[in-house]
Amino acid sequence: xxxxxxxxxxxxxxxxxxxxxxxxxxxxxxxxxxxxxxxxxxxxxxxxxxxxxxxxxxxxxxxxxxxxxxxxxxxxxxxxxxxxxxxxxxxxxxxxxxxxxxxxxxxxxxxxxxxxxxxxxxxxxxxxxxxxxxxxxxxxxxxxxxxxxxxxxxxxxxxxxxxxxxxxxxxxxxxxxxxxxxxxxxxxxxxxxxxxxxxxxxxxxxxxxxxxxxxxxxxxxxxxxxxxxxxxxxxxxxxxxxxxxxxxxxxxxxxxxxxxxxxxxxxxxxxxxxxxxxxxxxxxxxxxxxxxxxxxxxxxxxxxxxxxxxxxxxxxxxxxxxxxxxx
Amino acid sequence: xxxxxxxxxxxxxxxxxxxxxxxxxxxxxxxxxxxxxxxxxxxxxxxxxxxxxxxxxxxxxxxxxxxxxxxxxxxxxxxxxxxxxxxxxxxxxxxxxxxxxxxxxxxxxxxxxxxxxx
Numbered sequence: 001x002x003x004x005x006x007x008x009x010x011x012x013x014x015x016x017x018x019x020x021x022x023x024x025x026x027x028x029x030x031x032x033x034x035x036x037x038x039x040x041x042x043x044x045x046x047x048x049x050x051x052x053x054x055x056x057x058x059x060x061x062x063x064x065x066x067x068x069x070x071x072x073x074x075x076x077x078x079x080x081x082x083x084x085x086x087x088x089x090x091x092x093x094x095x096x097x098x099x100x101x102x103x104x105x106x107x108x109x110x111x112x113x114x115x116x117x118x119x120x121x122x123x124x125x126x127x128x129x130x131x132x133x134x135x136x137x138x139x140x141x142x143x144x145x146x147x148x149x150x151x152x153x154x155x156x157x158x159x160x161x162x163x164x165x166x167x168x169x170x171x172x173x174x175x176x177x178x179x180x181x182x183x184x185x186x187x188x189x190x191x192x193x194x195x196x197x198x199x200x201x202x203x204x205x206x207x208x209x210x211x212x213x214x215x216x217x218x219x220x221x222x223x224x225x226x227x228x229x230x231x232x233x234x235x236x237x238x239x240x241x242x243x244x245x246x247x248x249x250x251x252x253x254x255x256x257x258x259x260x261x262x263x264x265x266x267x268x269x270x271x272x273x274x275x276x277x278x279x280x281x282x283x284x285x286x287x288x289x290x291x292x293x294x295x296x297x298x299x300x301x302x303x304x305x306x307x308x309x310x311x312x313x314x315x316x317x318x319x320x321x322x323x324x325x326x327x
Numbered sequence: 328x329x330x331x332x333x334x335x336x337x338x339x340x341x342x343x344x345x346x347x348x349x350x351x352x353x354x355x356x357x358x359x360x361x362x363x364x365x366x367x368x369x370x371x372x373x374x375x376x377x378x379x380x381x382x383x384x385x386x387x388x389x390x391x392x393x394x395x396x397x398x399x400x401x402x403x404x405x406x407x408x409x410x411x412x413x414x415x416x417x418x419x420x421x422x423x424x425x426x427x428x429x430x431x432x433x434x435x436x437x438x439x440x441x442x443x444x445x
Contacts, residue, residue: 001406001444002389014393020410020444028442034435038410038442141389147366174365190365203373211389215401217424225368226403228388319388321381321403322371323424 002141002158002211006084008093010115017041017084023054025082025095041082041095044118049108051077051099051123060278068123077101077123085144085153089182095119096126096155098139103159103189104132105142128186135189137162137170145214147223152177155186158210158227161195169195172212172227193227193324204231204320218325225324230317237313248311255304262297265290374403376415377428381405395432405429410444 001018008015008027016028016035026038043049047067053076056063064076081098087107088094092115095108105126112118125132137159147154155175162168171194179185193212196205206229214223240248269290276283309316374381382388386408392401400417403426415429431439 001387001408001410001442003391003404003406003412003442005391005393005404016412016440018406018410018442018444020442021408022444026442028434028440031435034433035440037434037438037440140387192366193368205371209387211387211406213391215392217392217401222366226374226390226392227371228382228390228405230387318380319382319385321374321388321390321405323374324368324371327367327369 002081002143004083004143006093008084008117017082019080019082019097021055021080021100022057023050023079024048025079025097041117041119043108043121044111045121047121049079049082049095049097049119051079051097051106053078053101068121070122070124075102077104077106079106079123081139081142083142083144087182087184092117096142096144097123098142098157100138100140100160101163103135103137103139103157103162105135105139105155105157126186128188133175133186133189135159135173135175136168136191140209141211143212143214145223147174147214148176149222152179152181153184156192156212156214156225157189158212158229160209169197170208170210170229171195172210172225192225199232199234199315201236202233204233204316204318206231206320206322207317217323222326224326226321227324228319228321231320231322232315232317235313235316240311244311248308251304251308251311255301255308258297258301258304262294262301265293265297372423374424374426376403376405376413376426379428381415381426381429402426403429404432406442406444408445410442412440412442 001020004017005014006017008017013030015030017025019025025041027041028035028038041049052064054063077099078101079097080100083096084093085096086093092110092113094110097106106123107126109120110117111120127133135157139157140160141158143156144153145156146152147156154177157173157175159170161170172192173189174192175189176187177184178187195207197207206227208230211228213226215226217224272286273283389406391404393404394400395402395414396416402417403415405413412432413429414432415426418425418427434440
């Protein structure tokens with residue numbers, strides 16, 4: 001979920017556009033008093049904007065549709081990232097949607113006017129020549145930015161590794177726009193940052209799931225990258241004291257017992273929901289009761305795992321944000 | 328850890344691979360005679376929000392730079408897997424960028440903004 005600040009409705013206040021894992025882009029309108037909660041961005045026909053796969057809120061299951069495909073027989077996509085970008089320089093914002101199942105990007109034309117968007121019902125693939133543009137891996141983030149300061153808006157994209165084959169690495173890629181205003185012509189992706197596969201001593205280095213933004217952080221006139229990603233490192237081993245060894249063993253016992261309690265509680269909740277029906281008022285009350293019971297259990301689990309983490313060595317991973325200053 | 332020592336350790340272990348990846352020029356695209364150079368970067372630096380690594384305890388942190396408090400400095404706005412958004416304000420001062428503790432971005436009704444991503 002990568003937020004983008006943009007004046008979507010042309011009222012002079014910044015709004016927030018973001019793709020979500022449900023498969024549809026969302027919008028939190030901003031105003032003088034602040035932001036509203038997000039709502040889905042719909043197309044001109046009042047339908048959800050999706051590639052193919054989407055979370056069906058009514059059936060509470062994953063679903064799929066081909067209603068927005070530009071042609072028959074296309075690979076299924078799952079649009080989890082989105083940005084608003086005036087592709088055709090007509091003064092209103094079109095949508096670009098990134099595919100989490102592949103490296104493809106799609107465009108939804110805004111057929112309305114500034115402040116009154118009306119998005120087309122068809123996803124047009126972004127092409128390089130006659131072929132679909134494909135970022136290595138699967139897309140997580142799209143950023144419209146003039147990376148090479150040539151006056152044309154390029155794309156900087158973050159990806160996660162491909163599922164098949166997993167050898168396609170994650171990274172941050174620059175897709176240069178060599179076209180004209182209102183008629184982008186994109187070139188093959190160029191890697192700006194790729195995953196650091198090898199394990200090294202701390203601090204962590206990024207190896208997966210790249211979420212970049214391009215910004216002149218150091219004020220030197222060029223764009224740097226701020227990147228959220230999964231990082232890993234090799235924590236050097238040290239000899240534990242006798243007290244630490246005893247504590248580590250106790251934590252493992254406590255976690256096993258705690259996680260057993262959590263699992264039993266979840267099973268009880270699940271059985272209750274099936275008996276009551278998930279949408280009933282009784283079910284909602286049951287969920288609230290269990291949430292109140294779960295919260296201290298999960299908090300204790302987090303604390304124990306953090307303490308355990310300090311007593312273990314070797315490969316570790318976590319999520320971080322890095323600054324890559326451009327030279 | 329002092330900043331210079333921190334950066335020198337990063338350079339020793341990270342500088343070569345990051346710089347090499349970024350410094351390679353790509354082949355010329357059709358119609359262009361001059362290769363387009365790809366950027367070079369200094370070794371990556373972990374950002375902090377207050378005293379904690381930024382993104383810690385978040386899943387899939389997604390940063391965007393935006394001046395949220397109108398002080399002329401871009402803050403780090405961070406989305407995550409759950410769809411919650413926080414703001415780590417850029418602190419004043421010269422030198423390496425520093426950010427304050429991140430706080431939830433609220434709606435106009437005072438509730439944490441929630442994209443319900445997952």
